Amino acid sequence: MYTWRLIERTWCSWPPKPIGLIEMIGGSYLATTPHISYKLLLEGLTRRNIAVHAWRYIPGLDHQSQANEAWRNFRLCKTKLDLRVGVMPSSLRIGHSLGCKLHLLAPDLGRNSKAFIGLCFNNFTADQSIPLVEKVSKRLNIRTEFSPSPQETLKLITKKYSQPRNLLIKFTQDNLDQTDLLLESLQNRINDQSQAIELEGNHLTPASAGLRKNVLGSWAYDQRKSQRLEILIDTIYKYLLN
Template identity: 35%
Template sequence: MEWQEFSGSWVLIPNNPRGIIHFLGGAFLATAPNLTYRWLLENLAKQGYIIIATSFLNTLDHKSIAVNVQNRLENILSRLENRFGIELRCLPIYGLGHSMGCKLHLLIGSLFEVERAGNIFISFNNYPLKQAIPFAENIIPSLQSNLKNYWQIDTNLEFEFTPCPEETKVIVKENYRIRRNLLVKFNNDSIDQTTTLQPILTNLFPNMVSTLTLQGNHLTPLGQDIDWQLGDIFDSIDIIGKWFKDNFSRDLYNLHREISRWLNPVNLQI
């Protein structure tokens, strides 16, 4: 099973698929999701899920990004059906997002009448621009100055994501349609905003929203398993390698296990 590129998205197709996962990564990490999130996505594919990891470039217009990635998903589904003869319409589709990818899935579930068996939100982030991007407070005045000096635009434009965080909350409260949701946060994640999303979704769909707090941090989903082979003589370097593998891989394993449990709670096999 190897990654294939379709319309700027990366796809894994297992034998006898049981479902489809549409993955959207975090800002600046989603340009090559087949590399940055490789271990997590490949192991979900091994459990029988077609992985469609859509890459995108981050801009301030998050609504346009959401529209674009959803349109590309529809195109890819049609191409897969035509090329491989897979009856995709019979398979459940799940959205899986990390950080900014969560916001995009929320917008997709609010702006489109999409069919989803559920959505998984890992480390939801909906900060305004000045908090979401390091050094933004220094960058924004420079952008405003360039617009004025070079483009002769007399402006005090306020640079912000579209929709802004408060507008996003309103859109979700009024339009979000996906009933079954899993929210995952990590105990060492200072930029996670799951606690602001959880009551909104729970109010919409009582008893259909699960929230988990796991060991790890904001970058845990990007982890890669380390195949550390112990030497014939167990020395200090091996001890360091084993500690690294046990601690860093463990958080990634736990994340994968909990996602798998939620996707298929009756017949979990890892």
């Protein structure tokens, strides 16, 4: 059992002597309670003496504003962690689905991070992501889109994002994944070191069944899903230490 504490809008789990720090932004509505939605993933990393900060949010249309807020909140949490355990090294940023985009739009352009891991990058339009938006747009005959738009996002990544080290992870059974578009945008930069790998799983592999297991008991345990999650945890851990 791990203790989580909420600092503003970030759930934090701190081992006594952390060897590294991960800043996590989850995908869409999974991120309203990241310490539950990603429980097995995040606590698996904490067991390896990694401090975890997971930002909670409800998706909106202004992604740049949310990216800025997450970045500020992560800075606050790191300051508090530094006071407790000593100055920590730069964080490894991890995003899942929409969370990838929010990390890539951080106002420091990735400079203050150790590296970035993108899980199941997703960059759909507002109409594709939120069915209600499409209905309202048609009814009122207006065009509603995320800010920045999917096209603008990829252009900003190529022109401004400065972190060279990026590991993009996609899964074998994921029809929502757009990792290839992100990899192309990253590799169009000078001195880029980005790479992509594929693991067994689907779009929800990073999200755990932690809550379901707590409620339903041990019969809800799925050994195959657990093994896939352990491989993901191991991949992240090795990349952090590299």
